[in-house]
Amino acid sequence: MDPRIQAYARVLVDCVDPQPGWQVSIRSQPPGRPLIEEVARELARRGARALVRLSFDSAGGTFTRVAPMELIENPCDIELHEIANTDSYIAILAPENTRAAADIPAERLGARQAALRKPHMPFLTDQKPWVGCYFPTAAAAQDAGLPLPAFEDFLYGAVLIDWHELRDRMERIAEHFDRAETVRIVGVETDLTFSLAGRQGKVDALAANMPGGEIFYSPVEDSAEGVISYLEYPACYLEHEVGGVRLRFEGGRIVEASATSDEEFLLGALDTDEGARRLGEFGIGCNPGIQRHMRNTLFDEKMEGTIHLAIGTGFPQIGGLNESAIHWDMVKELRNGGRIELDGKVVQENGVWAL
Amino acid sequence: MGAVDPRVEQYARLLVDRSLDVQPGWQVLIRTQPAARPVIEELVRLITERRAYPVVRMNFSLFPVDEAWASEAPLELVGEIAPIDRYASDHMDARITVEAPDNTRGVAAMSAERRAAMRKATAVFLRRTMNDEIPWVGCYFPTNALAQEAGMPLPAFEDFFYGACLRDWDAESESMHRLLARFDAADSVRIVGDETDLTMSLRGRTGEVDDGHVNLPGGEFFFSPVEDSADGTILFGVPTEFNSAPVTGIRLTFRNGRVEQASADQGEDELLAALDMDDGARFIGELGIGCNEGITKPMRNTLYDEKMAGTIHIAVGASYPKVGGKNVSSLHWDIVKDLRRGGRIELDGEVVQENGTWLI
Numbered sequence: 001m002d003p004r005i006q007a008y009a010r011v012l013v014d015c016v017d018p019q020p021g022w023q024v025s026i027r028s029q030p031p032g033r034p035l036i037e038e039v040a041r042e043l044a045r046r047g048a049r050a051l052v053r054l055s056f057d058s059a060g061g062t063f064t065r066v067a068p069m070e071l072i073e074n075p076c077d078i079e080l081h082e083i084a085n086t087d088s089y090i091a092i093l094a095p096e097n098t099r100a101a102a103d104i105p106a107e108r109l110g111a112r113q114a115a116l117r118k119p120h121m122p123f124l125t126d127q128k129p130w131v132g133c134y135f136p137t138a139a140a141a142q143d144a145g146l147p148l149p150a151f152e153d154f155l156y157g158a159v160l161i162d163w164h165e166l167r168d169r170m171e172r173i174a175e176h177f178d179r180a181e182t183v184r185i186v187g188v189e190t191d192l193t194f195s196l197a198g199r200q201g202k203v204d205a206l207a208a209n210m211p212g213g214e215i216f217y218s219p220v221e222d223s224a225e226g227v228i229s230y231l232e233y234p235a236c237y238l239e240h241e242v243g244g245v246r247l248r249f250e251g252g253r254i255v256e257a258s259a260t261s262d263e264e265f266l267l268g269a270l271d272t273d274e275g276a277r278r279l280g281e282f283g284i285g286c287n288p289g290i291q292r293h294m295r296n297t298l299f300d301e302k303m304e305g306t307i308h309l310a311i312g313t314g315f316p317q318i319g320g321l322n323e324s325a326i327h328w329d330m331v332k333e334l335r336n337g338g339r340i341e342l343d344g345k346v347v348q349e350n351g352v353w354a355l
Numbered sequence: 356m357g358a359v360d361p362r363v364e365q366y367a368r369l370l371v372d373r374s375l376d377v378q379p380g381w382q383v384l385i386r387t388q389p390a391a392r393p394v395i396e397e398l399v400r401l402i403t404e405r406r407a408y409p410v411v412r413m414n415f416s417l418f419p420v421d422e423a424w425a426s427e428a429p430l431e432l433v434g435e436i437a438p439i440d441r442y443a444s445d446h447m448d449a450r451i452t453v454e455a456p457d458n459t460r461g462v463a464a465m466s467a468e469r470r471a472a473m474r475k476a477t478a479v480f481l482r483r484t485m486n487d488e489i490p491w492v493g494c495y496f497p498t499n500a501l502a503q504e505a506g507m508p509l510p511a512f513e514d515f516f517y518g519a520c521l522r523d524w525d526a527e528s529e530s531m532h533r534l535l536a537r538f539d540a541a542d543s544v545r546i547v548g549d550e551t552d553l554t555m556s557l558r559g560r561t562g563e564v565d566d567g568h569v570n571l572p573g574g575e576f577f578f579s580p581v582e583d584s585a586d587g588t589i590l591f592g593v594p595t596e597f598n599s600a601p602v603t604g605i606r607l608t609f610r611n612g613r614v615e616q617a618s619a620d621q622g623e624d625e626l627l628a629a630l631d632m633d634d635g636a637r638f639i640g641e642l643g644i645g646c647n648e649g650i651t652k653p654m655r656n657t658l659y660d661e662k663m664a665g666t667i668h669i670a671v672g673a674s675y676p677k678v679g680g681k682n683v684s685s686l687h688w689d690i691v692k693d694l695r696r697g698g699r700i701e702l703d704g705e706v707v708q709e710n711g712t713w714l715i
Contacts, residue, residue: 021432030389030415033415036423037423040421040424041423041424041426041427043424043428044424044426044427045427047429047432049428050423050424050428051440052414052415052421053412054413054414054415055413056389056395056396062396063399063409066399066400067403068403070406071403071408076408076410077446078382078442078443078446078447079408081446082443085439085442086439
C-alpha cells in the first residue's frame with residue numbers, strides 16, 4: 001500500500017481529535033477503501049469507534065433520484081438520531097464519477113441538502129468537529145485534468161505538510177489582519193477595498209477541510225468598494241465554470257457584473273437573493289503544497305499566493321452577518337504583479353509576504 | 356454499467372413484497388456490501404415506491420462491525436455495539452441482509468477472541484429479528500467470491516442462484532405444508548442411510564415452513580425435536596465448515612439426545628471444540644428437511660445446502676423456541692445428510708421418503 005495513505009489517515013484523525021469512546025462516522029464511497037480502512041484503524045488505536053457508512057455517491061444516489069419528495073424532505077428517525085449522536089464525522093469523497101448526480105433535478109438535490117442542514121448545525125457551527133476531504137480516484141484526477149499518479153502526488157503534497165508549523169505561520173499573519181481596518185487588493189484589472197474593522201479571522205489548519213491552509217474573514221458587509229477581475233482562473237460553482245468574471249462593488253453591494261463565458265449563470269446566482277450580491281468571505285490561500293489551479297474549490301482556495309472572495313453567506317462564528325442561499329468562492333491570482341495592503345501598507349507582493 | 360439482469364429486479368421484488376411486505380413509513384435497514392450494488396439500487400427504488408425509508412448500512416464487512424476497526428480497537432469496545440447502531444437495531448421496522456462478499460474468508464486473520472467479541476456485538480443487532488419481532492430476510496447477491504466458493508464461474512453460479520431463489524413460492528409453500536402436516540402428526544422420525552440409523556421424537560412439536568420469507572433461497576421445513584430423544588448414529592457426507600475450517604465425514608452417535616461419540620475425517624478438532632462449547636452444544640436443536648428442487652448439489656454453503664431436495668439436516672446446538680425447542684447453546688451448526696442414494700425417512704415406522712423421493 002502507498003505509505004502516504006497511512007500518513008493521510010493520521011492527519012484526518014488529527015483534524016477531529018477524537019476522544020476515547022467517541023462515535024466517529026466515516027462517510028465515503030467504495031473506491032476510498034484503502035483510506036477508509038486506515039482511518040478506521042487509526043480511530044481504533046485512539047480508542048474511538050468507527051462507524052463506516054458507504055454510499056455510491058455523495059448526493060444520495062438512487063434515493064435522491066426516485067424517492068417521493070416527502071421522504072427526502074423528512075429524513076427518518078434512525079438517520080436523524082445518528083446525525084444527532086455522532087460525535088464527529090470524516091467525509092472522504094471517493095467518486096467513481098464526479099457527475100454521477102448530474103441527472104438528479106436541482107430541486108431534489110436542494111431538498112436533500114435543506115433537510116440535512118438543520119441536523120448538521122452543531123457541525124456547521126463548529127460545536128462538533130468534522131473534516132471533508134478527497135481520496136484520489138481516477139474520476140477526481142480526471143476532473144483535475146491529470147493522470148492519477150500525478151493527481152495523487154498533488155493531493156498528498158497538499159495534505160501531508162507540517163500542519164503545526166503552517167498553523168503558527170498563518171496565526172502570525174492573521175494577527176496583522178485582525179489589527180487592521182482596511183484591506184486593499186490590487187492586481188490585474190483589480191483594485192478593491194473592504195473593511196475588517198471589528199472582525200476576527202480564522203486559521204484553517206487540521207480543521208474542517210483537508211487540505212486546509214487558509215486564513216479567512218467575513219468582511220464588513222457594506223464596505224466593499226471597487227473592482228475585482230478573476231481573469232486567471234474560472235470561477236467554479238455547482239458544476240459550472242464561469243470565465244472572466246468581473247465584479248464592481250459600491251457600498252458593499254455588487255452593482256456591475258460581467259463574465260466572458262456562462263455569464264447567465266453568474267447573473268442568475270447574483271439574483272438568488274439579496275445577500276448573494278454581498279461578500280460573505282475574504283480568504284487568503286497559504287498552502288505551500290498547492291501551486292496550481294485544479295477547478296476544485298477545496299484545493300484552489302488554499303493555493304499559496306492567491307486570495308478568494310465569496311459572494312453570499314458569511315460565517316456567523318467570526319462575526320459575518322450576511323445571509324444567502326449561496327456561498328461562491330472565487331479565486332484571484334496575486335503572484336502576477338498583485339499585492340495586498342493593510343491600512344495603506346503593502347503586506348504581500350507577488351504572492352510573497354512582506355511582514 | 357450495462358443493462359441490469361432482469362432477474363435482479365425480480366429478486367428485489369421478492370425481498371420487498373414477499374419476504375418483508377414493506378409498509379408505508381417503515382424504516383427498512385439494508386445491511387450489505389458494495390458488490391451488491393445492482394440489487395441495492397433496486398431495493399431502494401422498490402422500498403421508496405412503497406413510501407418507506409431504506410436505511411442503507413453498507414460497508415466492506417457486514418454492519419454493525421467494521422473488521423478493519425475491530426482488528427485494532429480495544430476489545431471491550433469491539434464486544435459492545437455502538438450506541439448509535441443499537442438505536443438503529445431497536446427502531447428499524449424490518450431488516451434485509453444481503454451478503455455480497457468479495458472474499459468469503461474476510462475474517463480469517465482475526466483472533467478467536469476478537470471474532471467472539473464481534474459476534475457478541477452483532478448478536479445485539481440480530482436480537483429482534485432472531486426473536487421474529489420484526490420481518491427480516493437474510494440472503495446473498497451473487498459475486499465472484501461466492502461463485503468461487505461454489506466452484507463455478509460467475510454466470511453459472513448466477514443461473515444456479517436465481518434458479519434456487521426465483522421460484523413459485525406459493526406453490527412451494529403449499530406442497531411443503533402438505534408434507535409438514537404428516538410430520539406434525541407423527542411421534543417418531545427415523546433417518547436411515549449410509550452408516551446411518553437415527554431416531555428422534557417430534558411428539559408435541561409442530562414444525563415450520565421456510566417458503567421465501569426469512570431466507571432466500573427458502574425451501575425447507577424444520578422442527579426442534581424433543582431434546583432427550585435422539586438415539587443412534589448418523590454419518591454426514593456433505594462437507595461443512597466451522598470457523599472457516601473445513602469439516603468432513605462427521606459421525607455422531609446419540610444416546611438419550613446427547614452426542615456420546617463424535618469423529619470426523621477432516622477437522623475433528625473443530626468438531627470436538629464446537630461440541631464442547633457449552634452444555635447445549637451436544638444436543639439437537641433442529642431437524643430440517645430440504646425441499647428446494649433448484650438446488651441439486653452441495654455448494655459448500657449451508658444456506659443453500661440445507662435446502663437441497665432429498666437431504667435432511669441436523670443442527671447441533673440452539674433450538675428454536677418458536678417451534679417449541681428448549682435447547683440453549685451459543686452453537687447452532689447445521690450439518691447436511693444426503694438421502695438420495697439409499698437413504699430413507701420413516702414416520703412412526705412408515706417409509707415416507709426413499710432415495711430422496713417422497714412416497715406421500
